[in-house]
Amino acid sequence: MTLQQSRRLQSVLLGTLAWAIAILIFFPIFWMVLTSFKTELDAFASPPQFIFTPTLENYLHIEQRSGYFHFAWNSVLISFTATVLCMLIAIPAAYSMAFYETKRTKGTLLWMLSTKMLPPVGVLMPIYLLAKTFGLLDTRAALIIIYTLINLPIVVWMIYTYFKDIPKDILEAARLDGATLWQEMVRVLLPISKGGLASTLLLSLILCWNEAFWSLNLTSSSAAPLTALIASYSSPEGLFWAKLSAVSTLACAPILIFGWISQKQLVRGLSFGAVK
Amino acid sequence: MNIPVKALCIATCMTLSGISLGAQTLTIATVNNSDMIRMQKLSKTFESEHPEIKLNWVVLEENVLRQRLTTDIATQGGQFDVLTIGMYEAALWGAKGWLEPMTDLPATYAIEDVFPSVRDGLSVKGTLYALPFYAESSMTYYRTDLFKDAGLTMPERPTWEQIAGFAKQLNKPEKEQYGICLRGKAGWGENMALISTVANAYGARWFDEKWQPEFTGPEWKNALNFYVNTLKESGPPGATSNGFNENLALFNSGKCAIWVDASVAGSFVTDKTQSKVADHVGFTFAPHQVTDKGSAWLYSWALAIPTSSKAKDAAKTFSTWATSKEYAALVAEKDGIANVPPGTRNSTYTDAYLQAAPFAKVTLESLKAANPKDPTLKPVPYVGIQLVTIPEFQAIGTQVGKSFSAALVGQTSVDKALADAQTYTEREMKRAGYPK
Numbered sequence: 001m002t003l004q005q006s007r008r009l010q011s012v013l014l015g016t017l018a019w020a021i022a023i024l025i026f027f028p029i030f031w032m033v034l035t036s037f038k039t040e041l042d043a044f045a046s047p048p049q050f051i052f053t054p055t056l057e058n059y060l061h062i063e064q065r066s067g068y069f070h071f072a073w074n075s076v077l078i079s080f081t082a083t084v085l086c087m088l089i090a091i092p093a094a095y096s097m098a099f100y101e102t103k104r105t106k107g108t109l110l111w112m113l114s115t116k117m118l119p120p121v122g123v124l125m126p127i128y129l130l131a132k133t134f135g136l137l138d139t140r141a142a143l144i145i146i147y148t149l150i151n152l153p154i155v156v157w158m159i160y161t162y163f164k165d166i167p168k169d170i171l172e173a174a175r176l177d178g179a180t181l182w183q184e185m186v187r188v189l190l191p192i193s194k195g196g197l198a199s200t201l202l203l204s205l206i207l208c209w210n211e212a213f214w215s216l217n218l219t220s221s222s223a224a225p226l227t228a229l230i231a232s233y234s235s236p237e238g239l240f241w242a243k244l245s246a247v248s249t250l251a252c253a254p255i256l257i258f259g260w261i262s263q264k265q266l267v268r269g270l271s272f273g274a275v276k
Numbered sequence: 277m278n279i280p281v282k283a284l285c286i287a288t289c290m291t292l293s294g295i296s297l298g299a300q301t302l303t304i305a306t307v308n309n310s311d312m313i314r315m316q317k318l319s320k321t322f323e324s325e326h327p328e329i330k331l332n333w334v335v336l337e338e339n340v341l342r343q344r345l346t347t348d349i350a351t352q353g354g355q356f357d358v359l360t361i362g363m364y365e366a367a368l369w370g371a372k373g374w375l376e377p378m379t380d381l382p383a384t385y386a387i388e389d390v391f392p393s394v395r396d397g398l399s400v401k402g403t404l405y406a407l408p409f410y411a412e413s414s415m416t417y418y419r420t421d422l423f424k425d426a427g428l429t430m431p432e433r434p435t436w437e438q439i440a441g442f443a444k445q446l447n448k449p450e451k452e453q454y455g456i457c458l459r460g461k462a463g464w465g466e467n468m469a470l471i472s473t474v475a476n477a478y479g480a481r482w483f484d485e486k487w488q489p490e491f492t493g494p495e496w497k498n499a500l501n502f503y504v505n506t507l508k509e510s511g512p513p514g515a516t517s518n519g520f521n522e523n524l525a526l527f528n529s530g531k532c533a534i535w536v537d538a539s540v541a542g543s544f545v546t547d548k549t550q551s552k553v554a555d556h557v558g559f560t561f562a563p564h565q566v567t568d569k570g571s572a573w574l575y576s577w578a579l580a581i582p583t584s585s586k587a588k589d590a591a592k593t594f595s596t597w598a599t600s601k602e603y604a605a606l607v608a609e610k611d612g613i614a615n616v617p618p619g620t621r622n623s624t625y626t627d628a629y630l631q632a633a634p635f636a637k638v639t640l641e642s643l644k645a646a647n648p649k650d651p652t653l654k655p656v657p658y659v660g661i662q663l664v665t666i667p668e669f670q671a672i673g674t675q676v677g678k679s680f681s682a683a684l685v686g687q688t689s690v691d692k693a694l695a696d697a698q699t700y701t702e703r704e705m706k707r708a709g710y711p712k
Contacts, residue, residue: 041550044525046452065313066335124347132353217344220303220334220355232335235308237520237540239528239550 029252036246040239058246066229068250075225076254078140079208082147086204087197089148090155095185097156098163099171109160112153120150120213131218140223143215147208155204162196163189202262209255226251300590301330305345306360307338307577310543311410311617315598318606322597329590338465349374354584357591361406361580363397363648367665369580370398370405376581376588378404378595385596389621393646394576397659406578407599410540411619413572413642414473414562414662415635417527417535417545421556422446422453436477436502436563439534443510446533455510457532458503461519462681464673469573469662470536471680473562475499476570481652482664487710489701491676491694500690504683516685528552536562538575539642542635543614559635561642567653573662574646576620619643657711668708675700 035043037054062068097105127146128137136142166189174188190197212227219228230251233244306312316333323331334356336344341360348355349369361369369375381387387395390408398406416439418430428442443455459470472482480495490496507515512526520537524544527535528551535541548554562572579595581588597603601623604616614632616624618639630636651661658664663673676697683693 039549041528041552045529046531065316125351128347128353129351132351137353137355216336216340217347220305220344221332224334231337231340232308234337235521236338237309237538238544239521239525240308 032245032252033249035242036249038242038245040242043242043245044239058243059250061243062233062247062250066232066247068229071224071226071229072250072254074140074223075209075227075251078143078147078223078225079205081140082144082151082208083201083204085144085148086151086155087201090152090159090200091185091190091197093156094159094163095189097160098166099168109157112156116150116153124217127214128217137218138220138222138224142218143223143225146214146218147211150211150214151204151207154207155200158200158203159193159197162193162200166192198262202259206255206259299328299330300587301332302357302587302590302594303332303334303355304358304360304594305334305336305341305356307341308335309540309577310615312360312577314607314611314615315409315603318603318610319594319598321606322594326590326593329594331594349582349584352584354582354586356582357585357587358595359580359582360409360577362578363574363576364660364663364665364669366398366406366578366580367400367659368667370400370403374583375405376583376585376592378407378580378592381596384602385600386621386623389601389623391620391622391643393574393643393648394620397574397576397648398578406580407595408576408578408620409599410617411574411576411643412538412540413574413619413639413646414470414537415539415542415572415638415642416560416562417537417541418442418558418560419446419530419533419553419556420558421553422533423558430558430560433561433568434563436474436506436565439536439563440502440506440510443506443534447510449513452531453533454512454526454531455533456506457512457518457523457526457535458507458515459519459523459537460507460511460515460681460684461517461522462674462677463519464663464670464677466519466677467681468673468677469575471500471503471677472662473571473573474503474565476652476661477563477565477567478502479566479653481654481656483656483658483705485655485657487657487705487712489698489705491698491701496694497690500680500683500694503680504690507684516681538573539619539635539639542633542639543618546634559638561638568645569647569653570651570661572642572646574643574648575662666708668704672701672704675704 034050036058037056038049038052039055039057042049042052097109131137131142136145170192171184171188174184179187209225210227212231215225215227216231219225230244230247233240233247306316312335316335319331323329342365345356345359345361345365347353349359359375366375370377387404391411394408394411395404398404398408416430416434423430423442423446426445428445430442431438434442439456445455446453447455459467461467475481475496478495478499480493480499481490483489512518512531518526520541523532523535523537524541526532527541527545530553542559545551545557546554551557564571579598581591581595585591599620601621604621604624607616612632613626613629616629618624618633618636625636625640630640646661648659648661648665651659658666660669663669679688679693679696679700682688683690688696
């Protein structure tokens, strides 16, 4: 086997492996979408059916029973607002930690991350009581505040690592040219790290979109997002897999499309700093 | 714009704002099952009859609903005006004063028409705390075609030993046909609901008169040995992951010859859109053994009003409407008589209903016979057939359910599972301060 043939074989094997892993990861989503077009009886069939007569009855049922757009609008509003707020707080915090490091910076970062290790249910009662006292139960504001706070540690960490990869000399050069702090941030730092910031923003958005614990516990109807809608389709008595798959597909679709459109930024952000 | 037109506009605006200010919004927390979803659909009739009341529905998964309601009611959160709860919650929350008593019901409501066993299950010291929407017992479902082919006859009131015998004969795993399907998924409302009725039938009880658990007694040993051996011999593979829905799917796809479970399944197994065996299902009473006391369970989903509600009168108006004879008539008119919420009222069981719902006769008699106040052969200090209405039961029931599930899967022996159950329950009851 020549070197060229060997390389080609290696490339084919790697490609096959990558495809196999991609299919494995994608299969649950594919199965969910497929199940959403089955009847409840087909959804439970054993062995599982790949060929069946598709039906739209599950989607029609959801449209008739629940106001999908009300839940979707709540999801969009809560996720985007919480993400923007989170970024507004995290960028200055990460800037300070990355470029003006003190002996307590590492400890502060670790402490921030350690708050993510606390099981949410451990603070359910105090947060519920706070929300009740301030009249925030079943309001979007409650979820926006909670989501901003729970995602802040990860977002600060991510932006901090992106900022750390930027040479301080670039910022110093801007300062020598007379740039103010604001100009330094907006005209130099943010454009350089926009790939990293975009991927952080997208990750925060996905985390907010998928969060279920707090949305199920703090909202009931007015502020309930799509995660609450999905949970309402699980039934203790009666078959529900097909309807649950349909509502899950509808819940995943917007964020999936958004992710698809912005995947270029995501990949660039995730590989940012990997090659210097 | 001239003056009369302006005046008209102002008057219209004032009237509309007056209406919107006057309208009360009721937030109703409920579960996702067919009867509740139907209620949501038909409640438009209620809203048109009561324009001053607007309904806001919150549908939650059963466990999430319990958690949400418990949090809300314990903190007096006031997020909900009408709660969908079971007998377990009605008894505990009613006793704590968290629910509004359902007194002074209108004469047209005809509370005497509601089955006494259901009323008792939702009452504390004679005071009713929730209005039953539907009630269920347990019963035996079996495949008439398979019984006929095998030359078997199902008795009207079978024993568990007879059921095990039939299951053994009809068990043909090579054809993916299993003799019997029973709940195996661990949980106080899952496997323990069924196992408690098996234990009751074998003469066992959860606690003696002094609140001492009795798992190490011969009755529990016989019951659990029977349950484990029967499922191992004639049950489907992976029975420990099967709850109500999984067994329903197995039965509907023709893989179970016998299934003992909730009477509410009657409408699912006879529904041709979701059952492949709809024309071949027979119904009979839940099996008994040394006694028929407590051999069939009793459960009800009911509507209750938390004391934290700010719209108690409107909530009561809605709750009485949704559980009334008038509502049953509306369901019969719109969706057919077989879909009337079962198990709560004598008046539901007309000849037309009994004819339309072939399982209704067994349900009716099972509900009438069920007595949560006297559920076992020997006397007990608690109320409840498949559950014990004490706050500690959820945790105890689930832990015991896990031990029994481990015995079923073969991780531990029946004796060890019972000993573990005894130790855990004794410890929890002691910690909770029993006997009280």
